[in-house]
Amino acid sequence: MNPGKVTLLSAGPGDLDLLTLRAAKALASADVVLLDDLVNPEIVTLAPGARVVRVGKRGGCRSTPQAFIERLLCRYALRGLNVVRVKGGDALLFGRAGEELTALRRAGVAVEIINGISSGFAAAAGLGISLTHRAHCPGVTFITAHRQDGGEPDWAALAATGTTLAVYMGMHRIDGLCASLLAHLRADTPAAVVQWAGSPNERRLLTRLDRLAADAEAAGMASPSVILIGGAIGEADASVATVVPAFLPDDAEAGPRTLSQAA
Amino acid sequence: MNPGKVTLLSAGPGDLDLLTLRAAKALASADVVLLDDLVNPEIVTLAPGARVVRVGKRGGCRSTPQAFIERLLCRYALRGLNVVRVKGGDALLFGRAGEELTALRRAGVAVEIINGISSGFAAAAGLGISLTHRAHCPGVTFITAHRQDGGEPDWAALAATGTTLAVYMGMHRIDGLCASLLAHLRADTPAAVVQWAGSPNERRLLTRLDRLAADAEAAGMASPSVILIGGAIGEADASVATVVPAFLPDDAEAGPRTLSQAA
Numbered sequence: 001m002n003p004g005k006v007t008l009l010s011a012g013p014g015d016l017d018l019l020t021l022r023a024a025k026a027l028a029s030a031d032v033v034l035l036d037d038l039v040n041p042e043i044v045t046l047a048p049g050a051r052v053v054r055v056g057k058r059g060g061c062r063s064t065p066q067a068f069i070e071r072l073l074c075r076y077a078l079r080g081l082n083v084v085r086v087k088g089g090d091a092l093l094f095g096r097a098g099e100e101l102t103a104l105r106r107a108g109v110a111v112e113i114i115n116g117i118s119s120g121f122a123a124a125a126g127l128g129i130s131l132t133h134r135a136h137c138p139g140v141t142f143i144t145a146h147r148q149d150g151g152e153p154d155w156a157a158l159a160a161t162g163t164t165l166a167v168y169m170g171m172h173r174i175d176g177l178c179a180s181l182l183a184h185l186r187a188d189t190p191a192a193v194v195q196w197a198g199s200p201n202e203r204r205l206l207t208r209l210d211r212l213a214a215d216a217e218a219a220g221m222a223s224p225s226v227i228l229i230g231g232a233i234g235e236a237d238a239s240v241a242t243v244v245p246a247f248l249p250d251d252a253e254a255g256p257r258t259l260s261q262a263a
Numbered sequence: 264m265n266p267g268k269v270t271l272l273s274a275g276p277g278d279l280d281l282l283t284l285r286a287a288k289a290l291a292s293a294d295v296v297l298l299d300d301l302v303n304p305e306i307v308t309l310a311p312g313a314r315v316v317r318v319g320k321r322g323g324c325r326s327t328p329q330a331f332i333e334r335l336l337c338r339y340a341l342r343g344l345n346v347v348r349v350k351g352g353d354a355l356l357f358g359r360a361g362e363e364l365t366a367l368r369r370a371g372v373a374v375e376i377i378n379g380i381s382s383g384f385a386a387a388a389g390l391g392i393s394l395t396h397r398a399h400c401p402g403v404t405f406i407t408a409h410r411q412d413g414g415e416p417d418w419a420a421l422a423a424t425g426t427t428l429a430v431y432m433g434m435h436r437i438d439g440l441c442a443s444l445l446a447h448l449r450a451d452t453p454a455a456v457v458q459w460a461g462s463p464n465e466r467r468l469l470t471r472l473d474r475l476a477a478d479a480e481a482a483g484m485a486s487p488s489v490i491l492i493g494g495a496i497g498e499a500d501a502s503v504a505t506v507v508p509a510f511l512p513d514d515a516e517a518g519p520r521t522l523s524q525a526a
Contacts, residue, residue, distance in 0.1 A: 017283065017284040017285040017288065018283050018285060018378065019283060019284055020275070020280065020283055020284075021279070021281070021284060022280040022281060025280065092384055092387045092388065092393045092394045092395070093384070093393075093395055094395050094402075095393065096397070097393040098392065098395075098396030098495070098498055099396075101392065111391065113387075113388040113391065114388070115380040115388050115461075117283065117353075117378040117379070118384075121353050121356070121378045122378055124376075125376040125377070128374065128376065129361065130355045130356075130358065130364070132356055132357050132405070132407070133361030133362075134359070134361065134407075134410070135361070138406055138410050139357075139404055139407055139416070140404070140405050141404040141405075141426055142402050142404075142405075142426075143426065144397075144401055144402055147401050153402070153424070153425075154425060156423075157424045158424050160417060160420035160423070161404065161421050162416075162420075163404055163406065232361070235364070
């Protein structure tokens with residue numbers, strides 16, 4: 001029997017043509033595909049010969065336990081199958097890949113990792129900006145507001161780095177994180193929220209730190225979204241916004257609205 | 264005459280099959296391709312109909328001035344050509360994309376941005392680890408050691424974030440950055456250097472912070488390399504290293520050597 005293997009495959013942010021050529025090849029030869037919730041479901045059309053198992057877990061509800069997913073991966077691979085484990089974005093950023101890699105290594109299963117486009121990069125592309133414009137910052141930090149221990153990231157230290165901040169899984173704590181950052185960053189620090197980055201449903205809000213939480217709420221921006229904060233975000237042209245923030249001088253009372261024509 | 268446009272295309276870390284499907288399509292219909300130094304030169308095989316202009320600039324020498332590149336992009340696009348500007352990794356991370364986007368916007372040239380795989384992600388894939396294993400860190404910071412103003416990043420703040428650090432363009436300052444970080448991080452903090460990440464020439468060194476500079480030098484690790492520092496790096500299995508560090512107990516006097524068989 002052939003030894004099976006697991007390919008940890010990054011599906012990118014949404015649009016299927018943001019998959020890598022290598023990912024498309026791996027899907028074409030898959031026997032089994034294990035699919036996360038946030039992945040574009042049409043990805044299965046690239047794996048016509050595969051049995052598809054949906055193992056999504058989103059925000060704690062309707063979840064497949066992580067340990068069960070790990071057992072399933074090992075079981076299929078040890079049967080000699082070509083298993084493709086699909087995760088949204090890049091699997092190596094906030095994807096629980098660490099736990100799955102450890103489990104597979106312990107079980108003696110060969111693993112290949114295929115990178116992809118994380119939603120923070122797609123969000124910057126949608127805004128038409130570099131994440132690290134050198135006139136503004138020395139880098140970018142990808143941070144989750146949702147720590148394993150339930151605690152908060154060290155917002156003071158993050159602000160002090162001077163890097164662009166790309167906050168993942170932060171929408172349910174946006175009030176608190178904005179308040180924390182306002183203690184360390186200027187109120188007019190440019191900020192943006194990009195929902196469904198890199199997909200046809202992408203929505204973009206451009207604002208500033210002190211109005212970020214209120215504007216995002218008023219615009220109905222929800223998960224999955226990336227929050228971007230820092231000087232580099234100020235390079236975005238206002239025309240890229242598809243959701244108009246509340247604070248525009250001419251429109252102060254109207255609240256955010258979705259543009260009828262996306263830029 | 265058709266209005267021309269510029270596609271800012273991310274070529275990924277090296278292997279051509281790490282390009283996205285969208286990037287491959289854009290190259291196939293390019294009239295002109297402007298190519299950076301560090302991009303895999305075989306990428307031109309994907310753009311058979313294009314005139315290829317090499318505009319590399321590496322570490323300051325043999326450089327095409329940035330302003331000249333920007334003028335060239337505008338000129339070709341305003342002639343109605345389909346211009347593809349190719350940058351290594353993801354164009355929106357340390358790629359001077361910011362300046363080029365500003366110049367194109369000012370000239371009224373339409374721009375499309377296509378994301379790609381940055382070398383820090385490819386380095387993590389080579390090491391078989393997540394960049395953000397949640398048992399170790401709340402995120403990852405991509406930082407350049409080479410600031411526009413010649414100054415250093417705030418290493419104390421970066422260390423205090425608790426994020427994995429992915430240092431780009433750091434090999435020429437590795438002594439100094441290790442010394443700075445050792446004032447704030449434990450000496451045994453896991454660390455790695457990955458040279459030519461995501462290409463067939465990839466070389467991987469696994470070590471710890473206090474031995475990082477010496478091991479990297481002894482192993483002849485040079486640019487282009489990504490330096491990774493943080494607890495998450497400690498999840499890598501020793502077998503992924505293709506360069507053996509000097510500090511291994513059985514081999515303390517031998518110095519690093521390249522393994523004859525890459526893992």
